[in-house]
Amino acid sequence: MRKKFLSLSTVGVPLDRVNVDTDAIIPARYLKTIKRTGLGEGLFFAWRYDTDGKERPDFPLNRPSFRGGEVLVAGENFGCGSSREHAVWALMDFGFRAVIAPSFSDIFHNNCLKNGMLPVTLPAAEVRSLIDALLAAPGAKVQVDLVEQTVTGPNGDVHAFGVASFAKACLLEGLDEIALTLADAGEIDRYERERKKATPWLFLDLAG
Amino acid sequence: MPTLFEKIRDRHVVTARGDDVLLYIDRHLVHEVTSPQAFAGLSAAGRSVRRPGAMLAVPDHNVPTTPDRSVRIEDRGSREQIQALRENALGAGIALFDIDDPRQGIVHIIGPESGLVQPGITVVCGDSHTGTLGAFGAIAFGIGTSEVEHVLATQALWQKMPLQMRVVVAGTLRPFVTPKDVILAVIAEIGAAGGTGYALEFSGETVRRMSMEGRMTMCNMTIEAGARFGLIAPDEVTFAYLEGRPLAPPASLWDAAVADWKTLPSDPDAAWDREVALDASNLEPHVTWGTSPQDALPVGGIVPDPEKQEDPGERARMRRALEYMALSPGTRMTDIPVDKVFIGSCTNSRIEDLRAAAAVAKGRTVAPGVTALVVPGSGLVKRQAEEEGLDRVFLDAGFQWRLPGCSMCLGMNPDKLKPGERCASTSNRNFEGRQGPGGRTHLMSPAMAAAAAVSGRIADVREVAR
Numbered sequence: 001m002r003k004k005f006l007s008l009s010t011v012g013v014p015l016d017r018v019n020v021d022t023d024a025i026i027p028a029r030y031l032k033t034i035k036r037t038g039l040g041e042g043l044f045f046a047w048r049y050d051t052d053g054k055e056r057p058d059f060p061l062n063r064p065s066f067r068g069g070e071v072l073v074a075g076e077n078f079g080c081g082s083s084r085e086h087a088v089w090a091l092m093d094f095g096f097r098a099v100i101a102p103s104f105s106d107i108f109h110n111n112c113l114k115n116g117m118l119p120v121t122l123p124a125a126e127v128r129s130l131i132d133a134l135l136a137a138p139g140a141k142v143q144v145d146l147v148e149q150t151v152t153g154p155n156g157d158v159h160a161f162g163v164a165s166f167a168k169a170c171l172l173e174g175l176d177e178i179a180l181t182l183a184d185a186g187e188i189d190r191y192e193r194e195r196k197k198a199t200p201w202l203f204l205d206l207a208g
Numbered sequence: 209m210p211t212l213f214e215k216i217r218d219r220h221v222v223t224a225r226g227d228d229v230l231l232y233i234d235r236h237l238v239h240e241v242t243s244p245q246a247f248a249g250l251s252a253a254g255r256s257v258r259r260p261g262a263m264l265a266v267p268d269h270n271v272p273t274t275p276d277r278s279v280r281i282e283d284r285g286s287r288e289q290i291q292a293l294r295e296n297a298l299g300a301g302i303a304l305f306d307i308d309d310p311r312q313g314i315v316h317i318i319g320p321e322s323g324l325v326q327p328g329i330t331v332v333c334g335d336s337h338t339g340t341l342g343a344f345g346a347i348a349f350g351i352g353t354s355e356v357e358h359v360l361a362t363q364a365l366w367q368k369m370p371l372q373m374r375v376v377v378a379g380t381l382r383p384f385v386t387p388k389d390v391i392l393a394v395i396a397e398i399g400a401a402g403g404t405g406y407a408l409e410f411s412g413e414t415v416r417r418m419s420m421e422g423r424m425t426m427c428n429m430t431i432e433a434g435a436r437f438g439l440i441a442p443d444e445v446t447f448a449y450l451e452g453r454p455l456a457p458p459a460s461l462w463d464a465a466v467a468d469w470k471t472l473p474s475d476p477d478a479a480w481d482r483e484v485a486l487d488a489s490n491l492e493p494h495v496t497w498g499t500s501p502q503d504a505l506p507v508g509g510i511v512p513d514p515e516k517q518e519d520p521g522e523r524a525r526m527r528r529a530l531e532y533m534a535l536s537p538g539t540r541m542t543d544i545p546v547d548k549v550f551i552g553s554c555t556n557s558r559i560e561d562l563r564a565a566a567a568v569a570k571g572r573t574v575a576p577g578v579t580a581l582v583v584p585g586s587g588l589v590k591r592q593a594e595e596e597g598l599d600r601v602f603l604d605a606g607f608q609w610r611l612p613g614c615s616m617c618l619g620m621n622p623d624k625l626k627p628g629e630r631c632a633s634t635s636n637r638n639f640e641g642r643q644g645p646g647g648r649t650h651l652m653s654p655a656m657a658a659a660a661a662v663s664g665r666i667a668d669v670r671e672v673a674r
Contacts, residue, residue, distance in 0.1 A: 016524075017524075017525070017528070018521055018522075018525050019400055019401070019500050019525065021637075021639045023618075023637065023639045023640070023641060023642050024639065024640055024641070027619065027641055027645065028269075028618045028619045028620040028642075029619060029620065031241050031269075031620065032241075032270065032283065032285025032286055032288075032289060032620070033285060033289075034244035034245065034248065034288055034289060034292050035245065036245050036353075045645075046640060046641045046645055046646075051627055051645075051646065075521065076401060076521075077400060077401035077404070077434065080400060080401065080434065081336065081431075081637060081639060082335075082336050082618075082637075083242065083334060083335055083336040083350040083351060083352055084241075084242065084352075085242070085245075085334075085352035085353040085354060088352075103401055103404060104404075105401075105404060105434060106370075106404060106405065106434070106436050107336060107350055107351065107352060107436060110351070110352060110355065111352035111353075111354065111355075114352060114354035114355065115354065164226075164227070164228075164368075165226065166225060166226065166228065166366075176253075177354075177358065177366070178253070178255070178357065178358050178361045178362065181230065181358065181361075181362045181364065181366070182255075182361065182362060184222070184223055184230065185362070187222050187223045187230070188222055188230075188232070188258075188362060188363060188364055191222045191232050192232075192363075195219075195232070198219075199328070199465075199468065200461060201326070201457035201458070201461045201464075201465050202234045202235075202326075202329060203261075204261075204455070204457075204458075205261030206235075206261055206262065206263065206264050206303045206324060206455060207260065207261055207301055207302060207303040208303070
């Protein structure tokens, strides 16, 4: 059972950059773990800290008014690059529960949904206005309502977003997707029996 | 009228749920970084691996590329992940090419090399560069760790149908212009997010004339344009590459397999959601200036000026990239000095890449102050290169000749850039800190990287080799 996604009313954290890649979200040296926890420490490491390990005061995550925010608002193509799910684990470990952006990389988007984190896609102009509002009033709140599929900005502006119905159900109920698929195990068995006849070379055992 | 992608997809649908289909996965490759949590999750839920015989495991991201690696790996995290992979593979009965196996290498190199990647299959790996394998006419894509766990347990994945894009490349490539230059030009054209939501099929006479190695380089970097899938229709080049490989269809099934594969190419009247045409006949060797793979330009070009960019978002991105790269607008690309040169990675560490680099290195010397690494993609590539004497060429020229692994592509093992160092690299990502914190990356082809090594700066290989 994964964490259920509940509606949020939280400080919105603006990250006014495009193409935020997963190497920036969590550098590779933090991937040397066999656990899913504790990755928040490495989140945006090179952007949060200078080369002496001191916090960069101007980076949004370091500004006192944005601390504790659970919604990140960023530019297009968020989460591009590596498939590392550690990027989602790091964001969640740090405290984020949703990311709002004009677009996400496909793999990162999937990884969010598998972990109970909500990726919200809004038109670029709406994301721009949210980022501007959050920069103008640091610490202002953003509401994310998954049931109604709306984001409410600091100025009371309401933005509707789309979400696939199955993904929505999984998020709201914290469903175990593997258990659901295993309920179809009979179908998978049937598929394998048929394909073994059609393409037997794909059923040779690689371990010999 | 279906596309290659649609034909393969249709034969892998187990069941459907709204717009999503449960796609059967024929082959699953695993490496040490993105799999431990998946095996742990499986075990915690009391589940087992459904079809271990469909999988192949290999350590690659973390492994040092120096000979001492078989004695001891200094880094504890790396050691633990490699050990976890070993235990998980052995425990489940999964084939493993372990660290001292002569077949060990980068996961996307060894899959094709072993013959297990074939036309018409679905193949996944917890790595975004899995698209590489689509060069065989397969649905090959990168997945996250939760999806790795899902495949371990069910041998299937829920997927949405991606949009279909065709990139048609025409023209004969000029000397020293390679598939790497073609794909960099494609990414520059459609942008780092231009392929998001798409499966991208490469076609056209230029692609038809490419070797499997070159086709893999093309498909390897489709993810850098945002597309999880890159595909190339299988043809005689594909079949010739596969025949006789250990995990290819055996002789008794070969003819049936080839007959089946010949039905796969996209129909002439297939419908595309987007089509892109590229005339490659005048293409120049390409190199990147910034921190996104889309920042590629011909080597004869100059560092662009953000102030000439009209879009404010793009202007801000370019300014930031130039600041990180410590470059000024107007600088000629060939005036940029390099500290390190990396020839390797799942993009460019196959035999053909090493031959191209060696042809430039031969009889020349790595420039003073430059450290240059050549890292073959697998033990088998390394052996073949040594049989051809390429290792001697590199060593005589002052390059280092290493053991196979991901090496300096991603800053996860001892091969990495120091802060501020600048690297000519044949890898696939020039993101901030990708090759090590504070490191600066210029992407290019193996021949161009070798030219940079002997020149001490980014250089036009056509002038160096003249």
